Amino acid sequence: MKKICISVGVLLSLLQAGYGQSTTQPAYEKRKLKVEEINLVSSYYQQDGNNSAVTGGIGTEKLTDFAQSFDLVLKTTDQRNRQHTIAFDFNIDHYTSASSDNIDPLTVSSASRSDTHIYPSLSWSVHNDNNRTTKGLAFSYSTEYDYKSYGINLNFAKASTDNNREVSLKAGAFFDTWKAILPPELRPDGYGSGAHGDRDPIDYKPRNSYNLSVSVSQVINKRMQLLFTVEPSFQQGLLSTPFHRIYFQDGGETVEKLPGTRLKLPVSFRLHYFMGDRVVVRTFYRYYIDDWGMQAHTANLEVPVKLTSFISVSPFYRFSHQTAVRYFAPYEQHKQTEKYYTSDYDISGFNSQFIGIGFRTAPPGGLFGIGHWQSVELRFGHYSRTTGMVANSLTLLAKIK
Amino acid sequence: MNKNPFLKTLGLTVCIGLLSLTGCTTVKEYQKSRINDAEMELSARKSEKFEQNFYLYREGAAGANGGKSGGGCGCN
Numbered sequence: 001m002k003k004i005c006i007s008v009g010v011l012l013s014l015l016q017a018g019y020g021q022s023t024t025q026p027a028y029e030k031r032k033l034k035v036e037e038i039n040l041v042s043s044y045y046q047q048d049g050n051n052s053a054v055t056g057g058i059g060t061e062k063l064t065d066f067a068q069s070f071d072l073v074l075k076t077t078d079q080r081n082r083q084h085t086i087a088f089d090f091n092i093d094h095y096t097s098a099s100s101d102n103i104d105p106l107t108v109s110s111a112s113r114s115d116t117h118i119y120p121s122l123s124w125s126v127h128n129d130n131n132r133t134t135k136g137l138a139f140s141y142s143t144e145y146d147y148k149s150y151g152i153n154l155n156f157a158k159a160s161t162d163n164n165r166e167v168s169l170k171a172g173a174f175f176d177t178w179k180a181i182l183p184p185e186l187r188p189d190g191y192g193s194g195a196h197g198d199r200d201p202i203d204y205k206p207r208n209s210y211n212l213s214v215s216v217s218q219v220i221n222k223r224m225q226l227l228f229t230v231e232p233s234f235q236q237g238l239l240s241t242p243f244h245r246i247y248f249q250d251g252g253e254t255v256e257k258l259p260g261t262r263l264k265l266p267v268s269f270r271l272h273y274f275m276g277d278r279v280v281v282r283t284f285y286r287y288y289i290d291d292w293g294m295q296a297h298t299a300n301l302e303v304p305v306k307l308t309s310f311i312s313v314s315p316f317y318r319f320s321h322q323t324a325v326r327y328f329a330p331y332e333q334h335k336q337t338e339k340y341y342t343s344d345y346d347i348s349g350f351n352s353q354f355i356g357i358g359f360r361t362a363p364p365g366g367l368f369g370i371g372h373w374q375s376v377e378l379r380f381g382h383y384s385r386t387t388g389m390v391a392n393s394l395t396l397l398a399k400i401k
Numbered sequence: 402m403n404k405n406p407f408l409k410t411l412g413l414t415v416c417i418g419l420l421s422l423t424g425c426t427t428v429k430e431y432q433k434s435r436i437n438d439a440e441m442e443l444s445a446r447k448s449e450k451f452e453q454n455f456y457l458y459r460e461g462a463a464g465a466n467g468g469k470s471g472g473g474c475g476c477n
Contacts, residue, residue, distance in 0.1 A: 043451035047459075067451050162427055217443050221426045223435050227443040266462070270443055274435040282440070288462040296462030304440045312440065322462045347461035358448065362439070377448045383455075393455070397448040 049389030052099035057331035057343030207237035293326035324349035356381030
């Protein structure tokens with residue numbers, strides 16, 4: 001009897017200790033801001049085609065782009081046990097473009113031939129585990145020879161009690177400025193070329209974009225989850241490109257002219273399914289409609305296959321179909337009586353396909369024995385569209401933790 | 402009857418979205434080993450970053466894929 005009493009007493013005291021653990025908040029520990037991860041992305045892209053908008057819908061679209069990205073994610077926990085994440089993202093593109101070289105063939109003055117595009121961003125978010133919310137704020141900047149952009153983004157997300165559903169809201173605004181470089185034969189007297197050292201004046205035009213994004217992610221079962229997103233956006237300002245030429249049926253020439261506003265409504269689904277032990281099926285579908293008359297469907301399928309627990313190969317295929325905006329016509333097909341006109345094949349009607357393969361390895365001890373080097377990904381894709389344009393891209397990602 | 406195509410699209414997708422949420426089962430944290438796999442992440446891959454940029458530049462139908470939806474010219 002004595003043994004039973006002692007045993008019950010010990011069990012009760014353990015139970016009490018157990019309750020004590022579950023109701024007490026963990027004591028605050030001062031935690032330094034520490035590096036969560038670093039991602040380095042390098043990409044090479046090249047394209048060719050024969051429908052350049054710079055020369056009115058004809059001529060070379062040859063372009064090469066070498067892009068680098070560095071993103072750094074820092075984390076810390078505050079006195080109220082909220083998790084703070086600070087992310088710095090720096091991107092740089094260097095491209096050579098044969099078509100923009102034709103803006104001003106005499107002086108090669110403008111956004112031509114080659115340019116460097118720099119776009120850093122800084123974001124801060126706070127995650128509170130108690131009420132399952134995340135709030136964030138981000139700033140971005142982008143600069144090219146003839147274009148500057150300042151952006152601000154706000155986001156809020158709330159997860160369900162069981163963490164199987166999350167609703168998130170994002171709102172963003174971009175305030176951009178165009179340097180209105182015109183083709184030389186269409187410049188008024190005294191209008192500058194936009195080249196370095198040219199003191200003749202040139203116009204600067206605004207373009208503002210406002211985006212809203214509402215998305216819901218949901219765990220369907222142990223192997224399947226989906227994401228549903230509605231992302232309306234509104235743009236206003238100079239939406240045409242000042243140095244895109246237009247050739248009319250009667251031989252006349254001018255620059256592209258498009259409405260001063262554009263309302264876009266893309267909606268999308270992403271459904272991911274873990275099939276068996278080695279195969280993941282990643283699907284994506286998007287429907288798009290805008291008030292310029294364009295409608296589009298895009299579908300993407302990617303199937304990562306885990307060859308071992310730390311090596312996977314991911315073939316992918318993307319198909320997209322879009323209708324032309326109502327202001328589009330090819331070279332020398334526009335009439336002088338039209339109000340708006342463009343010969344830019346990026347907003348014409350076409351089907352496009354992108355096919356390729358990705359490779360990912362993430363060994364448990366780090367890559368080449370370097371513990372912090374968590375994973376590496378290599379991705380190659382071939383893009384083609386029914387306008388005749390083809391492109392290839394190669395991307396390398398290194399993740400450090 | 403000629404309804405606004407934007408409202409029609411929005412209404413239809415909200416209905417599909419709500420319908421897709423029915424039939425979900427509650428999955429506990431300890432049952433999420435597959436859901437939490439890196440390949441299952443519900444966003445585009447980081448290595449797709451520049452691919453998304455060229456879609457935005459080369460196709461007029463942009464947005465709703467986690468990529469940049471404004472800012473920057475991308476015209477060359």
